[in-house]
Amino acid sequence: MEKLGGPGAGLAIALENLFPPLPSEVILPLAGFTASQGRMDVVSAVAWTTAGSVVGAVVLYWLGALLGRDRLVAVAARLPLVKVSDIERTEAWFVRHGTKAVFFGRFVPIFRSLISIPAGVERMRLPVFLALTAAGSLIWNTAFIAGGYALGARWQQVTDLVGIYSKVILIAVIAAIVVFMAMRLLRSGRGRRRRPREDAEPPVSAEPGRRPPG
Template sequence: MNIVDWAVSTMDSLGTLGVALLIFLENLFPPIPSEVILPLAGVAAAGPNNTYWAMLLASISGSIAGAWLLYGLGRLLGPERLRTIFLKLPLLHVKDYDKTVDFMDKHGHKAIFFGRMVPGVRSLISIPAGLYAMPLGMFTLLTLAGSTIWNTVFLTIGYVMGSNWTVIEPYTDIFSNVVYAIVALVILVFAIQLIRREVARRRLGLPDPDEALLEQEENRTEDSGRDGATEDSGRDGTTARPDGTSGSAR
């Protein structure tokens, strides 16, 4: 069963709930194309058992639910862990982290809004919003606005054109492939720049600019572990002795 047959079967079985579920899954698994799911929802909306507005609201609900889940994953990771990851990756330095934070500070709202209308990016843009702790209300508003535009366009195409919507499918595939190619090219250029910078640093014998910061991070982690061990020993009524044994606290 291909993606079209599966989507049609899901919508026939679950109606608007099926549309919400499909769009929710599309957020989590970018290979599921909303450019196909939404026109099919529009075709279904033109039938006797569904309405245009119900299908549109269901699709938007699925978009927001999926975005919230990815946003939550970003918040769980958090900016502190992200900074540590930047420090420990061999080609990235803390200044790269600072540049990324600056970008999100200056352009984060635009990235979330327009990212909702870019295939591939629209599914993953929610994670950076969570990483940099964008307020949930603002994130939801931007996601709602971008998703409403995107979903309305493709659902309306299916609703107006009916089963003939497939005539535009090759063009949506071309558009998606172009976007994927641009994203891959940007990532490749960024990776090449990082590699060239690191090669130049090592060739010149320059020290790692983040070595001291990484050592501080490791020391802080060790101190936290020791503090936790001390608290545990206090709770169970024992104290550590210099010889490594423990005894009851008096």
């Protein structure tokens, strides 16, 4: 971190948006610790890492814009247990709550990177997207850098605490996906049972004036 300095920390955070396995939960507190030792300016660390967050988010925004709604729907139509109506409902939800999702999404691991893609698909106004991303990222980055700065050599405690938070979020997301898939499978099974057999023979009606056999 001493060799990278503020610009290097900003580059690492930009890459973290594109490759979530690079953990900001480690990069940011370590930058704060380095600043506490007088080997980096803390304001510079906050400014550069926030700029890196915005740059990484913009790349994903334009990826979503290039993907576009039609391609997204085409991909979704090929996925098992996913319907076009799911995309349409998500789209409608994002139109109503997109600004809150972009801002508060910066505080949720994994989601903080992915939220930029639907923002691009829906072509959220770029100035609004930039402002929300910068504001949310500034709060997130400042909190972690300040934690590392205050704890000094014990900066790893910030990483440990956020590691628990990230695991809770991940478990909640997995549980939601499992519930969604289970409900979709149950509905699909009920629909097949209610569907009449196409190969069933039509009932034989008796001719007028003649009793049916038997």
